[in-house]
Amino acid sequence: MSGMIADTITLTAPFAGWLAPLDAVPDAVFAERMMGEGFAIDPTEGVLRAPAAGEVLSVPESAHAVTLRLDNGAELLLHIGLDTVALGGEGFDAKVFAGQRVAAGDVLIAFDLDAVAVSAKALITPVVVANDGYVLRIEQPGRLVDAGAPVAVVHRTPAKAGAQPHQVRESGAAVESTSELGPGLRGGTEERAERTVAVSAVHGIHARPAARIAATLRPFVAEVTLATAEDSANARSSVALLGLGVGTGSTVRIVGVGPDARAAVDAVAELILSGLGEAASAPALPVVRTHGPVTASPGLAIGQALQLRAADQAVPDQGGGIADERVALDTALSVVAGGLAGTRGPAAEIAEAHRALLDDPELRRVAGEGIAAGHSAAFAWRSATVRAAEAIRATGDALLIERIADLKDLERQVIAALLGTSGPDIPALRPHTILIAEDLLPSQFLSLDTANLAGICTAAGGPTSHVAILAASAGIPMLVAAGDGVLAIGDGTPLILDADAAILAVEPSPEALAEASERLSVTRERRAREAAAAHEPCRMADGTRIEIFANLGSVADAAAAIAAGAEGCGLLRTEFLFLDRDTAPDEEEQRETYSRIAATLGDRPLIVRTLDIGGDKPVPYLPMAGEDNPALGLRGVRLSLARPDLMRLQLGAILRGVPAGQCRIMLPMVADLGDYRPVRALLDEVRGELDIADRVQLGVMIETPAAAMLAGQIAREADFLSIGTNDLTQYTLAADRGNAAVSQRIDAMHPAVLRLVREVGKGAKDAGRWAGMCGGLASDPLAAPILIGLGITELSATPAAIPGLKAVVRTLDMQTCAALAEKACDAASAAEVRTLAREALA
CATH class of the missing domain: 2.70.70.10 (Glucose Permease (Domain IIA))
Structure with missing residues (x-):
């Protein structure tokens, strides 16, 4: 210097x-x-x-x-x-x-x-x-x-x-x-704090609660330990917590040491006392029997057996140097964790638990010991997961033992990343395949061709395993804990898998096949009726018109939506063009994609949401300063206003790619008219530059409580309003949907959220506008009567949900919906709202 x-x-x-x-x-x-x-x-x-x-x-x-x-x-x-x-x-x-x-x-x-x-x-x-x-x-x-x-x-x-x-x-x-x-x-003094609490969570401390405890401690610096009468564990380690074998009714001692020990201990104690994010009560689990299978996902399937025998990949014992192997393991863990990022739907909570395991200090410590002893990263990682699995198995707790499959899943994924392979081969499925395996891992399920998958039966596993959750979400009948005998069933053997009755019939009689076929036929006929009627405009029983649109994220989605009976697109997520790349798409690339989607929709309306990145969707070519709370930071329309060059380019691509009569544009993350007016002016300016005479509709996505409360004011200038329930719910309930410690609190059927929906419906009606919903709640048939009663006249759902959603809406009348909606807004909880809705639809 x-x-x-x-x-x-x-x-x-x-x-x-x-x-x-x-x-x-x-x-x-x-x-x-x-x-x-x-x-x-x-x-x-x-x-x-x-x-x-x-x-x-x-x-x-x-x-x-x-x-x-x-x-x-x-x-x-x-x-x-x-x-x-x-x-x-x-x-x-x-x-x-x-x-x-x-x-x-x-x-x-x-x-x-x-x-x-x-x-x-x-x-x-x-x-x-x-x-x-x-x-x-x-x-x-x-x-x-x-x-x-x-x-x-x-x-x-x-x-x-x-x-x-x-x-x-x-x-x-x-x-x-x-x-x-x-x-x-x-610069402060060490503080020690301690509390003893009882665990009331229905299944004790298993994988998801363990991940929530670790997530709760992230803002704190204190070292925190959970202790039972027999043992103790690092509270930041999901694996160590599982090894404690803490069941419901157990008492644990929480000990913290550090400058914020009291706050850290209190945070963990309150999480445990609140039920660890698990349901306060749960239906009785099926008894795991050694002589017969247990239902994990209901349903009926007729098909042919196919055995899945995925062998572990061979790994080298000796490493190529401690430093190199350590870097290799860190890289592989990052690759697998990156693959879990952005997971949505039922797999999101599973991905959160898997990310916690990948970052588990105990697993990393044991793997580090193996590397330091001269072993390869793959050998050391396998040894660490095996040791953790043995500790969990030693607890003898059947519910905890189900989580060993998650460890095995991550063992295989990380080893595949280390070896540069795709992992064990997943067999191609023929139509009506009933898959049989010793156990099935979540990543294996996600790799299966579910179009040809009729059912699943595993020798081991349990009804609350993560793969059981995925199977139930996909509507795939599944039996678990069927015993080793099922592994001897030959490929191609005829089977009836009746998950409702917990029966697997091998080489069934003609009479049994006929009865099962009749039951399947009834279900298929109902779905066929729904699918056929889905292509007709949706009207309620009293004649009220309700538009059923689809949420899209690609050209392929548009084709699937039309096949499912969508009447238009209520949300095109344009960020799919901007993510997972090193540079932003130029105007011509955007125009061409928007044009293809518009052509696929025919003359049906296309609502294009402007770029919604930032927050949990960063891109490398738009560097932004670190934010303490990205969900409340520079994202959505805020980023577009900060980068008018990007906004102008995207508006030009939309206007050139989508016919004016079909085109509607929607702004995300609006709080008030101050976010809307500059974009309206820019849109009209770009439209003039392109010599487009027709006015193009510009609407607002209602995602913030502020926008919901100002809906009437906004609707007097905006052309339409559409509610995004995912963000609106997390902001209303002050619960980060990406935080495992509180994400279980998020339910869009909460009365507080429904009251904001009511404000939007009323504000739009008073201004002579329409109000729709494109968030996750719009796909739930159970919510449809309440939403319609609150003034929502357009529901934009996932393509797969459209036939069933239309079938439900056609049975409703406005008077009944309005009465149900008022009861829902006056309810005390989301659970009470769901009970009201189920009773009304029944």
Whole structure:
């Protein structure tokens, strides 16, 4: 650094290793820049050096980190590895002390590289600027560097230039979100808190509750333990919690140590006392019998047997070096976790539980020990999952044992990622296949051709397994716990799988086949009637017209919607064009896609939602600053208004691709008319530039409580209103739908949400506009009478739901719907609303 340029300092590599951006750190606190901007190095030596001259601000007693104040005032945190505070200083030797002056290259901490590697989550070391007013730029990440090589520059922003270096903060953004820094970096005193509570969740602490406990602790820094009379476990580890074997009625002791221990312990205690997100009561589970199958998903199937025998892939025992194998495992875990991102529908909660397992500190620790012992990453990961499965099996709890399938699933997926293969082969299914297996994993089910899958029977497994949830959602009859005898059934053997009666008939008699065929025929005839009538306009029994549209996300979706009887598109999610790519689509690519979808719909209305990215749908070519709460941040129309160039381009593509008479445009994430008016003006401007004479409808997607309460005001200017229940529900109930700890609270049938729907229906009617719904609730036939009674005249559903939805709507009359809707708004809970709806439809 030149002595004349005090504001800018060059940082050198604190040790030799692989230089990477913070995105490569498998810890959200660092990767999402909660601590600040910086870089990371995966070290190949056990000596941490000063990357620049400065003063040592603090070194924790555990000696796993150090904070420096550089000569330009930047406070630099160097954090050796992840989860290393848990080592309690074992393997670390601090060579400096607080207040000491150091020069670039001076040794700060010496550590035992191999010993730390065995116990740490990862050795990759983040280096971040922990105070505001500074910018750090990394130089050429993705390369091996020697200790002392220039790797980054940090400089003060203009507002900061000339300011005096300030004292280290007692608390702040630099440390408030991480659980690893230790008391020496927090500036506060350690706090200990403890509570004892009873577990009332109907199935105790199994996979999903364990994931919710871990998720609840993410905002806290304290170390938290759950203990029974016999054992204890890290509360951040789903696997360790499962190993406790905590059932309903058990008592657990929650112990926290750290600066926010009381708040962390209280948060976990309240989660447990509230039922861990599980239903307060549940129907009695079928008794698992050794001599016969158990129903996991109801229904009837006639078909031929096909055995699924998926063998594990062979893995090498010996690794190619500790550092390489560790990087390989981290990469594979990230790949599998990335594949779970964005999961929707019934698989979303399963994906959340699987992500928690992938990030489980106990699994990672055991796998790290295997790698440090010289094994390959694949061998070590398999050993870790097997050990965890054995611990769960040792509890003897049948419900917990069902979760072993999730561990096996992730074992196979991670190994496939490590080996660069697609994993065990899934056989091609012929029509009317009844699949038989020892057990079936969620990823295997999702790979099956469900069009040819008539039913499933497994020798093992349980009725509450995750694959059972998926099968029930897909309408596939499934039996579990049928015993090893089913594995001897030959491929092609005729079967009747009666999941309603928990019977698997092998080589059934002609009479049994005839009876089962008759039952299937009745069901098929009903569905055929619904499908045939689905192509007629939908009218209620009293003649009231209700439009049934479809939600679309591709050209293929449009074709499926027309085949299902959709009367138009109530929501085209245009972000499918923008995601999973390195650059934004140009205007011509967008125009061509919109045009194909419009042509597929014929002359049916097409409502195109403008770009809805940001929040949980970021894209790499639109870098945005990290947000503490992306769901409330720069997303939807807010991002479009911040980037009018993108908005103008998309509006031009829509207007050129969709005929004006067919085209309707909808804005997401609107709060009030201040979000609507600028886009209306821009749309009219672009329309004039394209010489389009006809006015194009511009509507608003009601997703915020603010927009719902102002619906009448908005409807006086907007051409239509359409409710997005997914976001509206999470905002209304203050429950993040991506947070496993609270997502179970989200139910769009909650009376508070329905009252907002009533405001939208009334506001639209008073303004002479129509109000629709394109959120998930619109696909639920149970909700249809209530929504119609609240003033909704258009329902945009998934294509598969359209025939059944139309069949229900045709049985309704407006007077009955209005009365039911008022009762629903006055109900005390979503459960009460659903009971009212079921009684009304019955």
